[in-house]
Amino acid sequence: xxxxxxxxxxxxxxxxxxxRRNYKFDVDxxxxxxxxxxxxxxxxxELQTERNQNSKEIGRLKAAGADASAILEAVGHLxxxxxxxxxxxxxxxxxxxRVVHGMPNIPHDSVPDxxxxxxxxxxxxxxxxxxxxxxxxxxxxxxxxxxxxxxDKAAKISGSRFVVLSGQLCRLQRxxxxxxxxxxTQEHGYQEVYVPFLVSSNALFGTGQLPKFEEDxxxxxxxxxxxxxxxxxxxxxxxxxxxxxxxxxxxxxxVCHTPCFRREAGSYGRDTRGMIRQHQFEKVELxxxxxxxESWKALEALTNHAEIVLQRLELPYRVITLCAGDLGFSSxxxxxxxxxxxxxxxxxxxxxxxxxxxxxxxxxxxxWRNPESRRAEYAHTLNGSGLAVGRTLVAIMExxxxxxxxxxxxxxxxxxxxxxxxxxxPS
RNA sequence: GGAGAGGUGGCCGAGUGGUUGAAGGCGCACGCCUGGAAAGUGUGUAUACGUUCAUAGCGUAUCGAGGGUUCGAAUCCCUCCCUCUCCGCCA
Numbered sequence: 001x002x003x004x005x006x007x008x009x010x011x012x013x014x015x016x017x018x019x020r021r022n023y024k025f026d027v028d029x030x031x032x033x034x035x036x037x038x039x040x041x042x043x044x045x046e047l048q049t050e051r052n053q054n055s056k057e058i059g060r061l062k063a064a065g066a067d068a069s070a071i072l073e074a075v076g077h078l079x080x081x082x083x084x085x086x087x088x089x090x091x092x093x094x095x096x097x098r099v100v101h102g103m104p105n106i107p108h109d110s111v112p113d114x115x116x117x118x119x120x121x122x123x124x125x126x127x128x129x130x131x132x133x134x135x136x137x138x139x140x141x142x143x144x145x146x147x148x149x150x151x152d153k154a155a156k157i158s159g160s161r162f163v164v165l166s167g168q169l170c171r172l173q174r175x176x177x178x179x180x181x182x183x184x185t186q187e188h189g190y191q192e193v194y195v196p197f198l199v200s201s202n203a204l205f206g207t208g209q210l211p212k213f214e215e216d217x218x219x220x221x222x223x224x225x226x227x228x229x230x231x232x233x234x235x236x237x238x239x240x241x242x243x244x245x246x247x248x249x250x251x252x253x254x255v256c257h258t259p260c261f262r263r264e265a266g267s268y269g270r271d272t273r274g275m276i277r278q279h280q281f282e283k284v285e286l287x288x289x290x291x292x293x294e295s296w297k298a299l300e301a302l303t304n305h306a307e308i309v310l311q312r313l314e315l316p317y318r319v320i321t322l323c324a325g326d327l328g329f330s331s332x333x334x335x336x337x338x339x340x341x342x343x344x345x346x347x348x349x350x351x352x353x354x355x356x357x358x359x360x361x362x363x364x365x366x367x368w369r370n371p372e373s374r375r376a377e378y379a380h381t382l383n384g385s386g387l388a389v390g391r392t393l394v395a396i397m398e399x400x401x402x403x404x405x406x407x408x409x410x411x412x413x414x415x416x417x418x419x420x421x422x423x424x425x426p427s
Numbered sequence: 428g429g430a431g432a433g434g435u436g437g438c439c440g441a442g443u444g445g446u447u448g449a450a451g452g453c454g455c456a457c458g459c460c461u462g463g464a465a466a467g468u469g470u471g472u473a474u475a476c477g478u479u480c481a482u483a484g485c486g487u488a489u490c491g492a493g494g495g496u497u498c499g500a501a502u503c504c505c506u507c508c509c510u511c512u513c514c515g516c517c518a
Contacts, residue, residue, distance in 0.1 A: 004476095041477065045487045052487090055499040059445030068498085075498045200508095224508070244437060244473095365474095369437075374456065375482075376437085376473080 001362045002103055008034060017106045020324035022115060025103065033096050040089040047082045051075060101205075102212055105359040107324040108333040114323025120336070121323065126307065127316030129340045130399060137405075138343025139397040140274045143169065145405040146425050149275075160272070161264060161279045168423040172409070173282065173393050175416035177257050180284040180309055184386055188305045190255035190286060195235035197258055198226035203238040206364030208330035208356075215265045218279075228261035232285035233383045240289055241364035244376045250368060251290040251298065255386065258283065275390050276348065282389035288382040291368065292358065295380035299355040303335045306351040306386040312412040315395050316340040318347050332357045335384075339391070343398040350391045353384030 007014060007030065015025040054075040061068040112121045143149025148169035154162035165173060184190040198220065204210040204227055209217060218228040229235055236256050245252070260283050271277035286305060290298045303319065310317045322334040331354035338347035358378035361367065367376040400408040407423040414421060 038477075041487085045477070048487060051498070055497095056446060058498055063445075072498055078498080246437085369455085371456090373482080374472080 001100060001359060002106065003358075003362070004100065007100065007103075014106065018104065020107050020111075020113060021104060021327050022325050023104055026099075030096075030099055033092055033099070036092045037089070037096060040085055040092060044082070044085045044089055047078055047085060051078050051082065054078075101363075104327070104329045105332050105356065107327055108355070108357075110321075111327065111333050112321060112323045115325035116323075117326045119323040120320045120326055123319045123321055123335065125316070125318040126311060127314070127340075129316055129342065132342065134403040136342040136398065136401060138274065138341075139394040141343075142397050142401055142405060142407065146407075146423065148423075151274075158279075161277065163275050163278060167426065168417075168420070169393070171417060172396070172407075172413070172423065173389060175413050176389050176392050176396075177282060177284060178416050179312075179413055180386060180389070181255060181257055183309060183312065184255040184284070184286060184305060188253075188255075188308075190253045190305075193236060193239070193254050193256050195232065195239070195256060195258065197229050197235075197261075199229055199235055199238070200224070201227065203227075203234050203241070203364075206238050206241050206366075207234050207360050208363065209234065212329060216263050218261050218263060229258060230262050231260050231383075232256040232258040232283060233287060236285060236287040237289070237360060237366075237381050237383065238364055240366045240379075243366060245289070245366070245368040245379060247291075247369055247371050250379070251288055251294060254287045256285050256287070257389075258285070275394050278390065281391075284386050284389060286353075286384050286386040289361075289366065289379050290382065291370075292377070292380045295355050295357060295382060298380075298382055299333065299335070299353060302382055302384045302386075303337070303351075303353040306337055306353060306384050309387050309392075310337065310339060310350070313392070313396065313410045314412075315392075315399055315410075317350070328352075328354065330354070330356045330359050332359065337387075339395045341395060341398050342401075343394075348391070349388075350395065351385040351387045354382060356381045356383075 002014065011025070011027045011030060015027050018025045054071055058068045058071055058075075061071070112119070114120065137145075140149070140151070143165075146167075146169065148165060148167045150164045150166075151162075153164040157164070181192060185192050201210055204217065209230060217230060220226045220228075235258075236254050239254070240252070260281055262279060264277055264279060267277060275281075286302055288295075288298050288302055307317070307319065317337055317339045320336050320338060322328075322331075322336060327334055334352055334354040336349050337351040337353070339350040340346075341348050357380050360381045361378040366379050366381070368379045369375075370377045396410065396413075397407055400410065402408065402422070405425060409417055409421055409423065
Protein backbone atom coordinates (compact mmCIF):
# COMPACT_ATOMS: atom_id res chain seq x y z
CA UNK A 1 0.00 0.00 0.00
CA UNK A 2 1.25 3.43 -0.91
CA UNK A 3 1.30 6.30 1.54
CA UNK A 4 -2.16 7.94 1.37
CA UNK A 5 -0.55 11.32 2.06
CA UNK A 6 1.66 10.89 -0.97
CA UNK A 7 -1.31 9.86 -3.06
CA UNK A 8 -3.17 13.02 -2.13
CA UNK A 9 -0.31 15.46 -2.31
CA UNK A 10 1.53 14.13 -5.35
CA UNK A 11 -1.06 12.16 -7.27
CA UNK A 12 0.17 13.26 -10.70
CA UNK A 13 3.74 12.31 -9.91
CA UNK A 14 2.64 8.92 -8.55
CA UNK A 15 0.55 8.31 -11.66
CA UNK A 16 3.58 9.05 -13.81
CA UNK A 17 5.78 6.67 -11.83
CA UNK A 18 3.16 3.91 -11.96
CA UNK A 19 2.78 4.32 -15.69
CA ARG A 20 6.29 2.91 -15.94
CA ARG A 21 4.89 -0.41 -14.83
CA ASN A 22 1.87 -0.15 -17.13
CA TYR A 23 -0.49 0.74 -14.31
CA LYS A 24 -2.97 3.49 -14.97
CA PHE A 25 -3.79 5.40 -11.81
CA ASP A 26 -7.06 7.24 -12.42
CA VAL A 27 -6.16 10.50 -10.70
CA ASP A 28 -9.45 12.24 -11.50
CA UNK A 29 -11.50 9.44 -10.01
CA UNK A 30 -9.26 9.33 -6.97
CA UNK A 31 -9.30 13.09 -6.34
CA UNK A 32 -13.05 13.11 -6.74
CA UNK A 33 -13.48 10.36 -4.18
CA UNK A 34 -11.02 12.12 -1.88
CA UNK A 35 -12.98 15.37 -2.17
CA UNK A 36 -16.20 13.52 -1.32
CA UNK A 37 -14.50 11.85 1.59
CA UNK A 38 -13.24 15.13 2.93
CA UNK A 39 -16.63 16.83 2.74
CA UNK A 40 -18.52 13.90 4.23
CA UNK A 41 -15.98 13.42 6.96
CA UNK A 42 -16.16 17.11 7.85
CA UNK A 43 -19.93 16.93 8.03
CA UNK A 44 -19.76 13.76 10.11
CA UNK A 45 -17.39 15.38 12.55
CA GLU A 46 -19.60 18.45 12.89
CA LEU A 47 -22.56 16.30 13.75
CA GLN A 48 -20.55 14.21 16.17
CA THR A 49 -19.22 17.31 17.90
CA GLU A 50 -22.75 18.60 18.31
CA ARG A 51 -23.95 15.27 19.65
CA ASN A 52 -21.03 14.94 22.04
CA GLN A 53 -21.53 18.43 23.44
CA ASN A 54 -25.21 17.84 24.00
CA SER A 55 -24.64 14.45 25.54
CA LYS A 56 -22.17 15.91 27.98
CA GLU A 57 -24.66 18.60 28.91
CA ILE A 58 -27.32 15.95 29.52
CA GLY A 59 -24.92 14.08 31.75
CA ARG A 60 -24.18 17.24 33.70
CA LEU A 61 -27.85 18.08 34.14
CA LYS A 62 -28.77 14.57 35.22
CA ALA A 63 -25.91 14.46 37.67
CA ALA A 64 -27.21 17.71 39.15
CA GLY A 65 -30.72 16.27 39.27
CA ALA A 66 -32.05 18.81 36.78
CA ASP A 67 -34.48 18.28 33.91
CA ALA A 68 -32.79 17.45 30.58
CA SER A 69 -35.82 16.73 28.45
CA ALA A 70 -35.46 19.90 26.37
CA ILE A 71 -31.98 19.05 25.18
CA LEU A 72 -32.93 15.41 24.75
CA GLU A 73 -35.56 16.43 22.27
CA ALA A 74 -33.26 18.88 20.49
CA VAL A 75 -30.60 16.25 19.96
CA GLY A 76 -33.00 13.54 18.86
CA HIS A 77 -32.98 14.41 15.16
CA LEU A 78 -29.19 14.31 14.95
CA UNK A 79 -29.11 10.54 14.90
CA UNK A 80 -30.88 10.13 11.59
CA UNK A 81 -28.79 12.69 9.79
CA UNK A 82 -25.64 11.19 11.22
CA UNK A 83 -26.69 7.75 10.01
CA UNK A 84 -27.15 9.06 6.49
CA UNK A 85 -23.74 10.73 6.48
CA UNK A 86 -22.14 7.61 7.96
CA UNK A 87 -23.56 5.44 5.19
CA UNK A 88 -22.40 7.75 2.42
CA UNK A 89 -18.97 8.09 3.99
CA UNK A 90 -18.40 4.38 4.40
CA UNK A 91 -19.48 3.89 0.79
CA UNK A 92 -16.87 6.41 -0.36
CA UNK A 93 -14.25 4.89 1.91
CA UNK A 94 -14.91 1.44 0.55
CA UNK A 95 -14.41 2.73 -2.98
CA UNK A 96 -11.22 4.48 -1.96
CA UNK A 97 -10.01 1.32 -0.26
CA ARG A 98 -10.54 -0.68 -3.44
CA VAL A 99 -8.46 1.83 -5.40
CA VAL A 100 -5.67 2.13 -2.85
CA HIS A 101 -5.43 -1.57 -2.00
CA GLY A 102 -5.24 -2.47 -5.67
CA MET A 103 -2.40 -0.07 -6.46
CA PRO A 104 1.04 -1.59 -6.95
CA ASN A 105 4.25 -0.27 -5.46
CA ILE A 106 6.18 2.52 -7.18
CA PRO A 107 9.23 1.26 -9.08
CA HIS A 108 12.47 2.61 -7.61
CA ASP A 109 14.36 5.17 -9.70
CA SER A 110 17.13 2.64 -10.35
CA VAL A 111 14.64 0.25 -12.01
CA PRO A 112 15.05 0.32 -15.79
CA ASP A 113 12.19 1.24 -18.12
CA UNK A 114 10.51 -1.55 -20.03
CA UNK A 115 7.12 -3.10 -20.50
CA UNK A 116 7.80 -6.82 -20.15
CA UNK A 117 10.37 -9.51 -19.41
CA UNK A 118 12.18 -9.03 -22.71
CA UNK A 119 13.42 -5.67 -21.45
CA UNK A 120 14.94 -6.86 -18.18
CA UNK A 121 18.54 -5.87 -17.69
CA UNK A 122 21.35 -8.33 -17.11
CA UNK A 123 23.53 -7.25 -14.19
CA UNK A 124 26.18 -9.98 -14.03
CA UNK A 125 26.98 -13.59 -14.87
CA UNK A 126 28.73 -16.23 -12.82
CA UNK A 127 30.25 -19.38 -14.29
CA UNK A 128 29.77 -20.50 -17.83
CA UNK A 129 27.51 -23.16 -19.29
CA UNK A 130 29.20 -26.52 -19.56
CA UNK A 131 30.18 -27.89 -22.98
CA UNK A 132 28.68 -31.35 -23.39
CA UNK A 133 30.29 -34.03 -25.57
CA UNK A 134 26.86 -35.66 -25.84
CA UNK A 135 23.33 -34.35 -26.25
CA UNK A 136 22.21 -33.28 -22.77
CA UNK A 137 18.76 -34.42 -21.71
CA UNK A 138 16.25 -32.39 -19.79
CA UNK A 139 15.42 -33.31 -16.18
CA UNK A 140 12.25 -35.14 -17.17
CA UNK A 141 14.16 -37.59 -19.36
CA UNK A 142 16.92 -37.97 -16.80
CA UNK A 143 14.48 -38.51 -13.96
CA UNK A 144 12.42 -41.04 -15.83
CA UNK A 145 15.52 -42.92 -16.98
CA UNK A 146 16.62 -43.11 -13.35
CA UNK A 147 13.11 -44.28 -12.52
CA UNK A 148 12.94 -41.70 -9.72
CA UNK A 149 10.59 -39.11 -11.17
CA UNK A 150 7.05 -39.76 -12.28
CA UNK A 151 4.50 -37.31 -13.57
CA ASP A 152 2.11 -40.15 -14.46
CA LYS A 153 1.93 -41.33 -10.88
CA ALA A 154 1.37 -37.76 -9.67
CA ALA A 155 -1.38 -37.32 -12.26
CA LYS A 156 -3.15 -40.42 -10.93
CA ILE A 157 -3.11 -39.04 -7.43
CA SER A 158 -3.69 -35.34 -8.04
CA GLY A 159 -3.69 -34.32 -11.69
CA SER A 160 -1.36 -32.22 -13.76
CA ARG A 161 1.44 -30.01 -12.44
CA PHE A 162 2.47 -32.40 -9.68
CA VAL A 163 5.39 -34.77 -9.40
CA VAL A 164 6.30 -37.92 -7.51
CA LEU A 165 9.99 -38.33 -6.67
CA SER A 166 11.54 -41.41 -5.21
CA GLY A 167 14.76 -42.87 -3.85
CA GLN A 168 17.97 -40.92 -4.26
CA LEU A 169 16.22 -38.03 -5.96
CA CYS A 170 14.13 -37.45 -2.83
CA ARG A 171 17.27 -37.60 -0.80
CA LEU A 172 18.95 -35.13 -3.13
CA GLN A 173 16.07 -32.70 -2.69
CA ARG A 174 16.20 -33.16 1.07
CA UNK A 175 19.97 -32.64 1.02
CA UNK A 176 19.55 -29.43 -0.97
CA UNK A 177 17.10 -28.08 1.58
CA UNK A 178 19.36 -28.97 4.46
CA UNK A 179 22.39 -27.48 2.74
CA UNK A 180 20.62 -24.19 2.07
CA UNK A 181 19.30 -23.88 5.62
CA UNK A 182 22.72 -24.62 7.09
CA UNK A 183 24.42 -22.11 4.80
CA UNK A 184 22.05 -19.28 5.65
CA THR A 185 21.86 -19.95 9.39
CA GLN A 186 25.55 -20.73 9.96
CA GLU A 187 27.27 -18.40 7.52
CA HIS A 188 24.80 -15.64 6.66
CA GLY A 189 23.34 -14.97 10.09
CA TYR A 190 19.73 -15.93 9.48
CA GLN A 191 17.38 -17.33 12.09
CA GLU A 192 15.44 -20.39 11.02
CA VAL A 193 11.71 -20.42 11.63
CA TYR A 194 8.96 -22.97 11.16
CA VAL A 195 5.57 -21.51 10.32
CA PRO A 196 1.99 -22.44 9.40
CA PHE A 197 1.35 -23.46 5.79
CA LEU A 198 -2.28 -22.42 6.09
CA VAL A 199 -2.83 -18.72 6.66
CA SER A 200 -5.68 -16.24 7.01
CA SER A 201 -6.69 -13.75 4.34
CA ASN A 202 -5.24 -11.00 6.54
CA ALA A 203 -1.77 -12.42 6.16
CA LEU A 204 -2.13 -12.55 2.37
CA PHE A 205 -3.43 -9.01 2.35
CA GLY A 206 -0.39 -7.93 4.36
CA THR A 207 2.14 -9.16 1.83
CA GLY A 208 0.04 -8.02 -1.13
CA GLN A 209 -1.31 -11.27 -2.64
CA LEU A 210 -4.84 -10.20 -1.75
CA PRO A 211 -7.18 -8.79 -2.86
CA LYS A 212 -5.74 -8.69 -6.35
CA PHE A 213 -4.41 -12.22 -6.81
CA GLU A 214 -7.15 -14.31 -5.26
CA GLU A 215 -7.27 -16.58 -8.31
CA ASP A 216 -3.62 -17.58 -7.84
CA UNK A 217 -4.28 -19.00 -4.36
CA UNK A 218 -5.65 -22.27 -3.04
CA UNK A 219 -8.36 -21.65 -0.47
CA UNK A 220 -10.00 -24.06 1.94
CA UNK A 221 -13.77 -24.12 2.36
CA UNK A 222 -13.51 -24.64 6.11
CA UNK A 223 -14.80 -22.27 8.73
CA UNK A 224 -12.68 -20.24 9.27
CA UNK A 225 -11.29 -20.35 5.78
CA UNK A 226 -7.58 -20.65 5.15
CA UNK A 227 -5.27 -20.16 2.21
CA UNK A 228 -2.38 -22.47 1.38
CA UNK A 229 0.76 -20.38 1.36
CA UNK A 230 2.06 -19.51 -2.13
CA UNK A 231 5.45 -18.75 -0.51
CA UNK A 232 6.95 -18.62 2.97
CA UNK A 233 7.14 -14.87 2.46
CA UNK A 234 3.52 -14.71 3.62
CA UNK A 235 3.73 -16.33 7.07
CA UNK A 236 7.29 -15.16 7.78
CA UNK A 237 6.84 -11.48 6.92
CA UNK A 238 3.56 -11.45 8.80
CA UNK A 239 5.38 -12.70 11.90
CA UNK A 240 5.67 -9.04 12.82
CA UNK A 241 2.32 -7.67 11.66
CA UNK A 242 0.75 -5.14 14.02
CA UNK A 243 3.96 -4.84 15.98
CA UNK A 244 6.27 -2.01 16.93
CA UNK A 245 9.72 -3.53 16.78
CA UNK A 246 12.44 -2.37 19.12
CA UNK A 247 15.28 -0.72 17.24
CA UNK A 248 17.79 -2.95 18.99
CA UNK A 249 16.35 -6.09 17.46
CA UNK A 250 16.72 -4.82 13.88
CA UNK A 251 17.56 -6.00 11.31
CA UNK A 252 15.53 -9.21 11.50
CA UNK A 253 16.67 -11.95 9.15
CA UNK A 254 14.72 -15.15 8.81
CA VAL A 255 15.18 -18.25 6.75
CA CYS A 256 12.33 -20.68 6.33
CA HIS A 257 11.76 -23.88 4.42
CA THR A 258 8.18 -24.56 3.34
CA PRO A 259 6.21 -26.14 0.58
CA CYS A 260 4.55 -23.56 -1.67
CA PHE A 261 1.17 -23.92 -3.34
CA ARG A 262 0.13 -22.01 -6.43
CA ARG A 263 -2.86 -22.31 -8.68
CA GLU A 264 -0.80 -21.14 -11.65
CA ALA A 265 -3.97 -19.66 -13.06
CA GLY A 266 -3.28 -17.91 -16.33
CA SER A 267 -0.21 -19.95 -17.19
CA TYR A 268 -1.95 -22.84 -18.93
CA GLY A 269 0.41 -23.22 -21.84
CA ARG A 270 3.63 -22.39 -20.01
CA ASP A 271 6.17 -24.92 -18.76
CA THR A 272 3.72 -27.78 -18.92
CA ARG A 273 6.57 -30.27 -19.13
CA GLY A 274 8.56 -31.13 -16.03
CA MET A 275 9.07 -29.69 -12.59
CA ILE A 276 9.55 -26.06 -13.53
CA ARG A 277 6.00 -24.91 -12.85
CA GLN A 278 4.08 -27.00 -10.33
CA HIS A 279 1.11 -26.52 -8.03
CA GLN A 280 3.33 -27.62 -5.15
CA PHE A 281 7.04 -27.10 -4.67
CA GLU A 282 9.67 -26.71 -1.96
CA LYS A 283 11.39 -23.44 -1.30
CA VAL A 284 13.87 -21.99 1.17
CA GLU A 285 12.96 -18.36 1.67
CA LEU A 286 14.95 -15.44 3.06
CA UNK A 287 13.05 -12.59 4.72
CA UNK A 288 14.47 -9.34 6.05
CA UNK A 289 12.78 -6.69 8.15
CA UNK A 290 15.07 -3.68 8.34
CA UNK A 291 15.34 0.01 9.11
CA UNK A 292 14.29 2.07 6.07
CA UNK A 293 17.77 3.55 5.72
CA GLU A 294 19.25 0.07 5.33
CA SER A 295 16.92 -1.63 2.89
CA TRP A 296 18.88 -0.99 -0.31
CA LYS A 297 22.06 -2.32 1.20
CA ALA A 298 20.02 -5.27 2.49
CA LEU A 299 18.70 -6.05 -1.00
CA GLU A 300 22.23 -6.40 -2.33
CA ALA A 301 23.24 -8.59 0.62
CA LEU A 302 20.14 -10.77 0.34
CA THR A 303 20.70 -11.30 -3.38
CA ASN A 304 24.28 -12.21 -2.67
CA HIS A 305 23.21 -14.78 -0.07
CA ALA A 306 21.05 -16.48 -2.67
CA GLU A 307 23.84 -16.35 -5.26
CA ILE A 308 26.27 -18.06 -2.90
CA VAL A 309 24.03 -21.14 -2.88
CA LEU A 310 24.50 -21.48 -6.63
CA GLN A 311 28.22 -20.75 -6.39
CA ARG A 312 28.71 -23.50 -3.82
CA LEU A 313 26.76 -25.87 -6.04
CA GLU A 314 28.87 -24.74 -9.00
CA LEU A 315 25.82 -23.91 -11.09
CA PRO A 316 26.22 -21.12 -13.67
CA TYR A 317 23.76 -18.27 -13.35
CA ARG A 318 23.07 -14.68 -14.18
CA VAL A 319 21.44 -11.88 -12.23
CA ILE A 320 18.96 -9.57 -13.91
CA THR A 321 17.14 -6.45 -12.79
CA LEU A 322 13.47 -6.61 -13.58
CA CYS A 323 12.30 -3.70 -15.67
CA ALA A 324 9.43 -1.59 -14.36
CA GLY A 325 6.84 -3.43 -16.43
CA ASP A 326 7.85 -6.86 -15.16
CA LEU A 327 7.92 -5.94 -11.48
CA GLY A 328 5.73 -7.80 -9.01
CA PHE A 329 2.79 -6.01 -7.41
CA SER A 330 4.42 -5.20 -4.04
CA SER A 331 8.00 -4.74 -5.14
CA UNK A 332 9.94 -1.50 -5.61
CA UNK A 333 12.89 -3.34 -7.13
CA UNK A 334 13.58 -6.97 -7.92
CA UNK A 335 16.65 -8.95 -8.91
CA UNK A 336 15.94 -12.31 -10.48
CA UNK A 337 18.63 -14.94 -10.36
CA UNK A 338 18.48 -17.26 -13.35
CA UNK A 339 20.26 -20.60 -13.41
CA UNK A 340 21.52 -22.20 -16.59
CA UNK A 341 19.42 -25.17 -17.69
CA UNK A 342 21.09 -27.26 -20.44
CA UNK A 343 17.82 -29.08 -21.09
CA UNK A 344 16.20 -25.82 -22.11
CA UNK A 345 19.38 -24.19 -23.36
CA UNK A 346 18.35 -21.14 -21.39
CA UNK A 347 18.69 -19.30 -18.10
CA UNK A 348 15.59 -19.83 -15.93
CA UNK A 349 14.47 -18.05 -12.79
CA UNK A 350 15.51 -19.79 -9.58
CA UNK A 351 15.30 -16.87 -7.16
CA UNK A 352 13.59 -13.52 -6.98
CA UNK A 353 14.90 -10.96 -4.49
CA UNK A 354 12.86 -7.86 -3.79
CA UNK A 355 12.79 -4.74 -1.70
CA UNK A 356 9.20 -3.82 -0.84
CA UNK A 357 10.21 -0.78 1.19
CA UNK A 358 7.23 0.18 3.38
CA UNK A 359 4.60 -1.19 0.98
CA UNK A 360 3.96 -4.44 2.84
CA UNK A 361 4.73 -2.95 6.25
CA UNK A 362 1.95 -0.41 5.79
CA UNK A 363 -0.52 -3.11 4.81
CA UNK A 364 0.30 -5.17 7.87
CA UNK A 365 1.06 -2.34 10.28
CA UNK A 366 4.61 -3.47 10.91
CA UNK A 367 6.51 -0.62 12.49
CA TRP A 368 9.70 0.06 14.38
CA ARG A 369 10.51 2.64 17.03
CA ASN A 370 12.88 5.10 15.42
CA PRO A 371 15.16 6.26 18.24
CA GLU A 372 15.85 9.54 16.43
CA SER A 373 12.27 10.63 15.87
CA ARG A 374 11.01 8.54 18.80
CA ARG A 375 8.04 7.72 16.63
CA ALA A 376 6.70 4.43 15.37
CA GLU A 377 7.56 4.33 11.66
CA TYR A 378 6.98 1.68 9.03
CA ALA A 379 9.79 -0.81 8.68
CA HIS A 380 11.06 -1.98 5.30
CA THR A 381 10.59 -5.60 4.24
CA LEU A 382 12.52 -7.70 1.75
CA ASN A 383 12.56 -11.27 0.66
CA GLY A 384 14.17 -13.61 -1.79
CA SER A 385 14.29 -17.28 -2.56
CA GLY A 386 17.39 -18.88 -1.26
CA LEU A 387 16.56 -20.95 -3.35
CA ALA A 388 13.60 -22.60 -5.02
CA VAL A 389 14.51 -26.16 -4.09
CA GLY A 390 12.60 -27.94 -6.86
CA ARG A 391 14.21 -25.85 -9.55
CA THR A 392 17.63 -26.30 -7.95
CA LEU A 393 17.10 -30.04 -8.16
CA VAL A 394 16.29 -29.63 -11.84
CA ALA A 395 19.42 -27.52 -12.34
CA ILE A 396 21.66 -30.11 -10.73
CA MET A 397 20.13 -32.94 -12.72
CA GLU A 398 20.61 -31.12 -16.01
CA UNK A 399 24.02 -29.53 -15.34
CA UNK A 400 25.60 -32.52 -13.63
CA UNK A 401 24.29 -35.26 -15.91
CA UNK A 402 26.53 -37.87 -17.49
CA UNK A 403 26.21 -39.64 -20.82
CA UNK A 404 25.11 -42.85 -19.05
CA UNK A 405 22.16 -41.06 -17.41
CA UNK A 406 23.71 -40.73 -13.96
CA UNK A 407 24.04 -37.47 -12.03
CA UNK A 408 27.19 -36.24 -10.30
CA UNK A 409 26.51 -34.84 -6.85
CA UNK A 410 28.16 -31.41 -6.34
CA UNK A 411 30.87 -31.74 -3.70
CA UNK A 412 29.20 -29.24 -1.36
CA UNK A 413 26.22 -31.57 -1.19
CA UNK A 414 28.03 -34.87 -0.63
CA UNK A 415 28.20 -34.59 3.17
CA UNK A 416 24.40 -34.40 3.10
CA UNK A 417 24.16 -37.59 1.05
CA UNK A 418 26.42 -39.72 3.17
CA UNK A 419 29.34 -39.14 0.84
CA UNK A 420 27.53 -40.38 -2.28
CA UNK A 421 29.26 -38.98 -5.38
CA UNK A 422 26.75 -39.87 -8.06
CA UNK A 423 23.17 -40.94 -8.46
CA UNK A 424 22.71 -43.96 -10.71
CA UNK A 425 19.81 -45.99 -11.96
CA PRO A 426 19.24 -48.78 -9.45
CA SER A 427 20.21 -52.15 -10.93
C1' G B 428 -16.03 -32.36 20.91
C1' G B 429 -17.76 -30.76 26.40
C1' A B 430 -17.18 -27.02 30.53
C1' G B 431 -15.23 -22.45 32.23
C1' A B 432 -12.24 -17.72 32.10
C1' G B 433 -10.61 -13.80 29.28
C1' G B 434 -9.20 -10.23 24.99
C1' U B 435 -8.02 -2.43 27.30
C1' G B 436 -2.03 1.98 25.31
C1' G B 437 5.26 -0.49 23.83
C1' C B 438 4.18 -4.13 28.12
C1' C B 439 1.37 -5.27 32.69
C1' G B 440 -3.12 -3.83 34.70
C1' A B 441 -7.71 -0.69 36.78
C1' G B 442 -12.19 0.53 34.95
C1' U B 443 -19.96 -2.38 34.38
C1' G B 444 -23.72 3.62 30.88
C1' G B 445 -22.02 10.42 31.45
C1' U B 446 -15.63 15.81 31.30
C1' U B 447 -12.29 8.01 30.61
C1' G B 448 -8.08 8.54 25.25
C1' A B 449 -8.67 5.81 29.36
C1' A B 450 -6.23 5.38 36.94
C1' G B 451 -1.77 2.87 38.62
C1' G B 452 2.75 0.31 37.53
C1' C B 453 6.75 -1.17 34.20
C1' G B 454 9.50 0.25 30.06
C1' C B 455 11.26 4.34 27.21
C1' A B 456 12.87 9.78 26.43
C1' C B 457 14.52 14.29 28.52
C1' G B 458 15.86 17.09 33.00
C1' C B 459 17.46 17.29 38.26
C1' C B 460 20.66 14.81 41.67
C1' U B 461 26.09 12.38 41.27
C1' G B 462 33.19 12.85 40.36
C1' G B 463 30.71 8.94 37.20
C1' A B 464 26.91 5.32 37.57
C1' A B 465 22.92 3.03 40.30
C1' A B 466 19.08 4.50 43.43
C1' G B 467 15.93 8.65 44.02
C1' U B 468 13.09 12.56 41.83
C1' G B 469 10.36 15.82 38.07
C1' U B 470 8.23 16.10 33.23
C1' G B 471 6.78 13.70 28.96
C1' U B 472 5.44 9.21 26.40
C1' A B 473 -0.61 5.71 20.97
C1' U B 474 -2.47 5.85 15.94
C1' A B 475 -5.35 7.73 11.90
C1' C B 476 -8.12 11.63 9.70
C1' G B 477 -9.58 16.96 9.50
C1' U B 478 -7.94 22.12 10.41
C1' U B 479 -2.84 24.27 10.28
C1' C B 480 3.54 26.77 8.21
C1' A B 481 3.58 23.25 12.28
C1' U B 482 5.72 16.18 14.53
C1' A B 483 1.98 23.52 18.28
C1' G B 484 -3.15 23.89 19.50
C1' C B 485 -8.18 22.32 18.51
C1' G B 486 -11.89 18.75 16.59
C1' U B 487 -13.30 13.50 15.27
C1' A B 488 -12.57 8.27 15.52
C1' U B 489 -10.20 4.01 17.69
C1' C B 490 -10.47 -0.33 24.51
C1' G B 491 -10.27 -8.23 19.56
C1' A B 492 -13.85 -7.61 14.73
C1' G B 493 -18.71 -6.47 13.07
C1' G B 494 -23.76 -5.23 14.19
C1' G B 495 -27.60 -3.43 17.86
C1' U B 496 -29.80 -0.53 22.22
C1' U B 497 -29.11 4.78 23.93
C1' C B 498 -29.04 11.78 23.75
C1' G B 499 -24.40 9.25 25.29
C1' A B 500 -21.00 2.55 25.21
C1' A B 501 -14.41 0.20 27.12
C1' U B 502 -18.87 -0.57 30.17
C1' C B 503 -25.52 -3.39 28.19
C1' C B 504 -27.36 -7.04 24.01
C1' C B 505 -26.28 -10.22 19.46
C1' U B 506 -22.85 -12.61 15.93
C1' C B 507 -17.96 -13.86 14.73
C1' C B 508 -12.56 -14.34 15.67
C1' C B 509 -8.66 -15.28 19.02
C1' U B 510 -6.12 -16.72 23.75
C1' C B 511 -5.91 -19.47 28.34
C1' U B 512 -7.54 -23.54 31.98
C1' C B 513 -9.89 -28.36 32.90
C1' C B 514 -12.06 -32.92 30.69
C1' G B 515 -12.29 -36.05 26.25
C1' C B 516 -9.71 -37.44 21.75
C1' C B 517 -5.28 -37.60 19.05
C1' A B 518 0.47 -37.41 16.09
